[in-house]
Amino acid sequence: MKAGETPCAKVFGIGLSRTGTQSLTAALRTLGYDIVHYPADEDTYRTLLRGDARFPLLAHHDGITDITTVPYVAQLDQMWPDAKFVLTTRDEDLWLRSCARHWDRPPHHKTEYGELYLELQLFLRAAVYGCHSFDEDRFRHVHRRHLADVRALFSGRPDSLLILDPSLPAPYARLAAFLGRPAPEAPYPHEGCWPSAA
Incomplete structure (x- = not known):
């Protein structure tokens, strides 16, 4: 949120890795939201370790996207009752192939961001996927379970949740209408590099 603007409801992107969370972040920023994608600061890491979802950055930003939010969807829903949640999805087989390529890189491939990034990345991989390395059966289970859990949590609350597959027609129109x-x-x-299947 920029100085002088009216505060808006928080927005959380709760899609799994490789479902277009960076694209969603860019789209939300275009729509006027100050969104943080996959924060890797010390305050965020301490919040993850505590497990209370009280992210300090939300005092100054409009929301968070990527798997930082995934273990805490229900808590964020309780803490921010007016929040909007966007679950990005994609074809499961395409998603699995993308994850296999992504996880083929060792976790330390972004050590230019510092040791903290590696520790946070390993923590989130374990918390969300239950493993550090790609395993197709495990990832398929996590993907299906996450979709089912999110749908159940927001059942009957279409104003709170948008399930967004950007490969379907008019994703911007659907996202903008959801956010007013x-x-x-x-x-x-x-x-x-989303949504390429190559």
């Missing part, structure tokens, strides 16, 4: 914002004329962003 005008849809931009620009095409929906494709960040982080």
Whole structure:
């Protein structure tokens, strides 16, 4: 949120890795939200270790996207009752292939961000996927369980949850309508090499 603007409801992107969370972040920023994608600061890491979902950055930002939110969806829903949640999805087989390529890189591939990033990355991989390395059966189970859990949590609350597959028509229009914002004329962003199946 920029100085002088009216506060808006928090927005949380609760999709799993490789479902277009970077693209969602870019889209939300275009719609006027100050969103943090996969925060890797010390305060966030301490919050993850405590497990209370009281992320200090939410005092100054409009929301968080990526798997930082995934273990805490129910808690964030309770703490921010007016929040909007966006569950990004994609075809399961395409998603698994993308995850296999992504996890083929060792966890330390981003050590230029410092040792804290590695520790946070390993923590979140274990917390969300129950493993540090890619395992197709495990990931398929986590994917299906996450979708089912989110749908159950928000059952009967269409104003709180948007399930967004950006490969389907008019993703920007659906996202903007869900948030009560005008849809931009620009095409929906494709960040982080998503949604290529190659």
